[in-house]
Amino acid sequence: MKIDTISEVSRTHFSYDVTTKLNGKEVTLVGWVQEIRDLGGIRFIILQDKTGTIQITIPRKKVGNDVLSKSDFVQKRYSVSVKGIVKETKMSPRGFEVIPNEIKILGTAETQLPLDITGKTPANIEARLDARALDLCSEQNVAIFTIQHHAVEAIRNFLFKEGFLEVHTPRIIASATEGGAELFSVDYFGEEAFLAQSPQLYKEQLVMSLEKVFEVGPFFRAEDSHTRRHLSEFISVDIEQAFSDSIGVMKLLEKVIEQVCSNVNTKCKRELEILNNTLEIPSIPFKRLTYDQVLLDLKKEGIKIEWGEDIPTEALRVLGKLYPQFYFITEWPTNSKAFYIKPYSDTPEKCEGFDLMWKWIEIVSGGSRIARKELLIERLKRKELNPESFKHHLRAFDYGMPPHAGWAIGLERLTMLLTGKENIREVSLYPRDRTRLTP
RNA sequence: GCCUUGGUAGUAUAGUACGGCCUAGUAUAAGCGGCUGUCGCCCGCUAGACCCGGGUUCGAAUCCCGGCCAAGGCGCCA
Numbered sequence: 192m193k194i195d196t197i198s199e200v201s202r203t204h205f206s207y208d209v210t211t212k213l214n215g216k217e218v219t220l221v222g223w224v225q226e227i228r229d230l231g232g233i234r235f236i237i238l239q240d241k242t243g244t245i246q247i248t249i250p251r252k253k254v255g256n257d258v259l260s261k262s263d264f265v266q267k268r269y270s271v272s273v274k275g276i277v278k279e280t281k282m283s284p285r286g287f288e289v290i291p292n293e294i295k296i297l298g299t300a301e302t303q304l305p306l307d308i309t310g311k312t313p314a315n316i317e318a319r320l321d322a323r324a325l326d327l328c329s330e331q332n333v334a335i336f337t338i339q340h341h342a343v344e345a346i347r348n349f350l351f352k353e354g355f356l357e358v359h360t361p362r363i364i365a366s367a368t369e370g371g372a373e374l375f376s377v378d379y380f381g382e383e384a385f386l387a388q389s390p391q392l393y394k395e396q397l398v399m400s401l402e403k404v405f406e407v408g409p410f411f412r413a414e415d416s417h418t419r420r421h422l423s424e425f426i427s428v429d430i431e432q433a434f435s436d437s438i439g440v441m442k443l444l445e446k447v448i449e450q451v452c453s454n455v456n457t458k459c460k461r462e463l464e465i466l467n468n469t470l471e472i473p474s475i476p477f478k479r480l481t482y483d484q485v486l487l488d489l490k491k492e493g494i495k496i497e498w499g500e501d502i503p504t505e506a507l508r509v510l511g512k513l514y515p516q517f518y519f520i521t522e523w524p525t526n527s528k529a530f531y532i533k534p535y536s537d538t539p540e541k542c543e544g545f546d547l548m549w550k551w552i553e554i555v556s557g558g559s560r561i562a563r564k565e566l567l568i569e570r571l572k573r574k575e576l577n578p579e580s581f582k583h584h585l586r587a588f589d590y591g592m593p594p595h596a597g598w599a600i601g602l603e604r605l606t607m608l609l610t611g612k613e614n615i616r617e618v619s620l621y622p623r624d625r626t627r628l629t630p
Numbered sequence: 631g632c633c634u635u636g637g638u639a640g641u642a643u644a645g646u647a648c649g650g651c652c653u654a655g656u657a658u659a660a661g662c663g664g665c666u667g668u669c670g671c672c673c674g675c676u677a678g679a680c681c682c683g684g685g686u687u688c689g690a691a692u693c694c695c696g697g698c699c700a701a702g703g704c705g706c707c708a
Contacts, residue, residue, distance in 0.1 A: 302660060
């Protein structure tokens with residue numbers, strides 16, 4: 192059987208756009224064979240495209256020889272075009288079917304696929320990721336990444352409206368931006384360089400000129416973590432704003448989250464249904480808990496944490512049950528946050544850093560930044576970082592650094608809550624983790 | 631990095647406590663044949679697997695040791 196050429200094919204409708212209103216009309220559909228049910232005298236082909244599925248019905252005695260032989264030849268995952276007449280009938284899943292006049296075969300596929308694309312025998316995450324290109328064809332996965340798209344769309348639109356400029360900072364850097372986290376090293380023309388773990392230092396410098404900036408892009412952490420919420424390469428949505436503080440950027444963040452939820456809710460109704468997830472639009476302002484309050488709450492639950500310590504995952508899970516939606520944790524101990532987070536001037540042991548939590552997972556972290564060079568150097572030393580390796584960054588503070596603040600959303604973590612998925616690898620197209628570098 | 635659990639056809643699993651009845655069962659996918667209203671179609675037939683290496687034993691999918699791989703948890707973080 193010869194493969195047909197695409198040149199004569201032009202799609203008139205996506206599967207989802209076909210309705211009973213088109214009864215009797217001719218449509219041309221393009222997509223993939225998802226399933227074939229052959230009953231002998233009649234054959235049903237379920238055609239899939241990115242919008243959904245549609246039933247092609249082939250009564251053996253009522254179609255031409257060419258249609259019959261093409262439909263004999265097709266297998267699951269073959270790319271085809273189908274030109275045919277829409278026919279209303281109660282016997283088909285969506286109330287209509289398409290009776291083909293012409294089928295073109297545009298591409299083939301191997302017969303024994305590594306995953307069951309109909310979902311009758313679900314594969315585990317490892318097998319799915321090994322065959323990710325095929326896995327992504329599932330209705331569920333199309334729904335996940337459609338939702339992620341509309342989340343980013345809402346973020347971009349809102350930030351544009353608020354006067355933010357979208358920027359692109361380097362991924363290849365000479366030294367650690369924050370210290371602490373492990374970096375991937377790369378050979379840069381014989382010199383050691385690193386993959387950026389965050390745009391932090393660059394976005395701070397940019398507020399001196401562009402005032403309000405944001406960036407959406409991948410960052411890299413060589414942490415040896417093995418959890419359902421960590422990736423070695425993840426997408427960060429970063430903003431930084433001049434002449435603002437943590438209170439200001441928290442208010443902005445609430446609006447961003449609200450916009451995301453409402454955009455996804457209105458544009459992704461079907462996707463949410465497919466994922467069996469409901470999304471509430473959170474009311475703002477979000478609850479603000481101080482670190483001290485969190486410690487008190489946890490004490491009541493029988494969990495004791497020394498002041499100044501980070502909150503362990505086990506405790507966060509308990510906290511997530513007490514506050515099962517979005518909430519901020521503010522006024523962190525200065526030493527538990529990165530060196531660039533601004534301490535309160537009256538109580539310097541606490542800082543203007545915050546985390547936005549969703550249940551027990553940290554979705555966003557941010558804060559007011561230190562704008563004074565001397566204080567920044569002091570904080571670097573306190574964190575046992577060498578100010579010398581930050582000299583280019585520190586110099587920027589001599590050129591008119593305004594007070595500023597910002598935050599960073601973990602896009603995959605945000606997508607997890609939007610889609611109801613509990614494994615971050617489900618919401619990353621090609622996840623990179625401690626043990627996975629392919630595909 | 632540490633801890634726990636696991637690795638059986640393309641996929642998903644049963645069998646492992648107490649070694650023999652496992653010539654390794656089932657579902658689904660695949661191949662062939664049949665069927666005019668399926669929608670997890672149905673029916674018949676065919677083919678397909680015990681992670682690798684060593685050990686114990688008359689006998690190992692099953693027990694022991696080593697390795698590799700995975701999932702989950704912790705620490706760390708977005």
